[in-house]
Amino acid sequence: MAARTFLLPDLGEGLTEAEIVRWLVAEGDVIAVDQSIVEVETAKSMVEVPSPFAGRVATLHAAPGATVEVGKPLITVAAPDREPVAVTASAVSGASAAAATYREEERAGSGNVLIGYGTTGGTATGHRRRPRGSIRPPAPPGPPPQPGPDPAPRRVPLVTSPLVRNLARANGVDLRTVEATGVGGVITRADVERATATATVAAAVPGERRVPLNGFRKAVSAALTRSRAEIPEATVWVDVDATKLWQLRQSATAGPGLLAYIARFVVAGLREYPVFNARLDAERQEIVEFDQVNLGIAVQGERGLVVPAVIGADTMTTARLDEEIRRLTASAREGRSTARELSAGTFTLNNYGAFRVDGSAAIINHPQVAILGLGRIIDRPWVVDGQLCVRKITQMSFVFDHRVCDGGTAAGFMRVVADAIEDPASIIARL
Numbered sequence: 001m002a003a004r005t006f007l008l009p010d011l012g013e014g015l016t017e018a019e020i021v022r023w024l025v026a027e028g029d030v031i032a033v034d035q036s037i038v039e040v041e042t043a044k045s046m047v048e049v050p051s052p053f054a055g056r057v058a059t060l061h062a063a064p065g066a067t068v069e070v071g072k073p074l075i076t077v078a079a080p081d082r083e084p085v086a087v088t089a090s091a092v093s094g095a096s097a098a099a100a101t102y103r104e105e106e107r108a109g110s111g112n113v114l115i116g117y118g119t120t121g122g123t124a125t126g127h128r129r130r131p132r133g134s135i136r137p138p139a140p141p142g143p144p145p146q147p148g149p150d151p152a153p154r155r156v157p158l159v160t161s162p163l164v165r166n167l168a169r170a171n172g173v174d175l176r177t178v179e180a181t182g183v184g185g186v187i188t189r190a191d192v193e194r195a196t197a198t199a200t201v202a203a204a205v206p207g208e209r210r211v212p213l214n215g216f217r218k219a220v221s222a223a224l225t226r227s228r229a230e231i232p233e234a235t236v237w238v239d240v241d242a243t244k245l246w247q248l249r250q251s252a253t254a255g256p257g258l259l260a261y262i263a264r265f266v267v268a269g270l271r272e273y274p275v276f277n278a279r280l281d282a283e284r285q286e287i288v289e290f291d292q293v294n295l296g297i298a299v300q301g302e303r304g305l306v307v308p309a310v311i312g313a314d315t316m317t318t319a320r321l322d323e324e325i326r327r328l329t330a331s332a333r334e335g336r337s338t339a340r341e342l343s344a345g346t347f348t349l350n351n352y353g354a355f356r357v358d359g360s361a362a363i364i365n366h367p368q369v370a371i372l373g374l375g376r377i378i379d380r381p382w383v384v385d386g387q388l389c390v391r392k393i394t395q396m397s398f399v400f401d402h403r404v405c406d407g408g409t410a411a412g413f414m415r416v417v418a419d420a421i422e423d424p425a426s427i428i429a430r431l
Contacts, residue, residue, distance in 0.1 A: 003078040004053050005061075008068045011042055011049075017069045018042045020062050021166045029057045030080050037075055040068075041214075053077040065170050158186045167214075171196040189302060216303050227366040230282075235361050236410050237397040240418045241384075242377050246392040248424050258377075259297075259351055260322035265420035265427065266349055266372060267293050267314050273413040275405050276370040277346050287369075287404050296345030296365060297325055298352075299332035307365055308337040309345035318428070353377060358395050369401040370410075372417065394421075 011018060018040035025037045036048040037057075059076040062068050158180060164187060168175050175187055178195045182188040197211060213221065242258075249258050270277040270293055278289040295313035299306055308328045313321060331337050348365045353376035362371045375395040382391035396418060400410045420427035 003058055003076050004055075005073050005076045006051060006053060007071050008040075008074045009049070010070050011040075011047060015042045015070070017067050018047075019067050020064050021046065022064050023060055024048070025057050025060075025075075027057050027060055031055065031057060031077065041216075049074070051075065051077065055080045064166065158182075158184065164189050164192055167196075168192045171199070173199065220304060223366060224363050227363050231364055231366065231369075232402045233364060233399050234402045234407065234410070235397060235399045236407060236414060237359060237395060238414055238418055239393055239395050240421050241382060241391050242394045242421050243392040245421050245424045246377060256318045256322035257325070259349075259374075260318050260325055261424060262351075262374060262417070262421065263295055263297075263310070263313065263321045263325065263349060264318045265417045265424075266295065266347070268420065268427065269413045269416035270347060271314070272416055273409060275409065276400065276413055278369055278404065279346075279367040280369060280401060280404055290346045292346070294344045294346045296348035296368070297328055298348060298350040299329050300355075301333045301335055301337075303335050306332050306337055306342060307345055307348055308332050308341035311341070311344055348372070350374070353394065359397050361397065362399050364399055364401060369404050371399050373397040373399075 008018060019042075021039040021041050023038050025031055025035075031037060031051050031054060033052065033054045034050045037051045038049050040047060040049060055077040056079070057075060058078040061073040061075060068074060165175070167173075167189060168178070171192070173192055173195050175192075178187050178191050180187045181191055197209065245258065245261060249255065249261070274289045275287060277293055278287050280286075281288050292312055293314035294309040294311045296307040296309045299308065308331065310316070310321065310324045310328060313324075316324065328337070328341065331341075345365065345368060347368060348371040350360070350362055350371060350373040352360050352362075353374050356376055358375040360373050360375075362373050364371050373396065375397075377392050377394040379390050380393040381388055382393060383389075384391065396414065398410055398414050
């Protein structure tokens with residue numbers, strides 16, 4: 001059987017490249033069909049890639065840290081040796097122990113590792129290894145150890161995830177020198193990035209430091225650049241009296257959060273103005289409106305800003321929206337959002353008030369055509385029925401693709417949401 005080369009497969013969601021995090025096999029190893037051979041990082045997650053071929057690994061075509069385009073050579077597998085290989089009980093026991101160690105490392109890691117392509121939870125060991133059943137020849141006896149001074153004790157770092165270990169290796173960071181801030185003293189990605197930044201500052205020209213973009217930031221940069229380059233954005237904003245909504249939320253201690261109510265009002269606005277729950281097919285010069293509202297919620301996670309979607313938000317009650325928003329937010333902050341959640345959004349709601357700011361000229365999440373932002377809710381002087389009083393005021397900003405509609409349509413959508421915030425009881429009764 002001739003040698004066969006496995007090309008990096010299409011990992012889905014329009015991804016065109018992946019970064020090699022670590023090889024799970026080495027040249028000379030014998031592998032089986034569907035055995036995980038490499039761990040890669042895409043713009044969306046970490047995945048293990050299985051081999052479609054069985055045989056002996058002849059060539060690994062990229063080093064850890066390298067970026068490989070989809071369709072480029074990943075690994076070459078030659079025919080296995082004809083001689084049968086004995087499988088010993090000790091080899092099986094050792095492999096099982098290594099797999100158990102790897103799973104334990106994943107559970108104790110930073111929460112950023114997302115395994116989901118071609119894995120079964122226990123197929124990878126987390127170390128380069130020889131094939132199961134292979135026996136290394138005994139090493140020749142070496143010279144007897146020479147007495148010497150006792151080495152200074154060195155701190156052994158607690159177990160970290162493969163992503164964190166690879167990040168440390170790529171940046172030349174000794175994990176034994178990193179201050180751990182994770183639960184139980186575990187070193188997290190943020191700890192390594194902080195140590196890297198410190199080392200970079202020390203080595204850089206005075207007053208300058210350089211931090212390379214990782215795969216996630218590169219993808220974000222490309223998406224935002226494309227949005228700014230392709231979409232002629234326009235922004236409108238309005239100050240809204242949220243006092244009644246605030247009081248409604250305060251009266252129900254265990255009820256839905258403010259964001260769930262606003263999400264419900266956004267869905268109502270999209271029903272009246274479906275042009276904003278859409279995408280623009282520029283090639284065919286058509287606005288493509290969606291029947292279903294998949295409401296994207298902007299979340300600042302450990303890897304950066306992500307926008308997982310509440311799929312089918314238009315079918316949910318306020319209480320159900322609250323449950324789903326809380327679940328999505330928690331998953332996103334831990335880096336566990338699914339690829340579908342991150343790509344299904346048809347409209348985005350951004351609560352930047354959580355960062356204690358009032359307004360933002362947001363960038364549309366391409367290929368969507370609009371994004372609604374909500375600032376912090378604070379006490380401000382406000383005139384009600386000709387009288388000056390203190391009210392709970394927030395600012396909403398709405399950024400939309402001017403190709404799909406004009407300002408009057410955008411203002412109409414804004415007023416639907418703003419009127420619902422100002423008089424939530426009457427709106428909820430009609431929903």
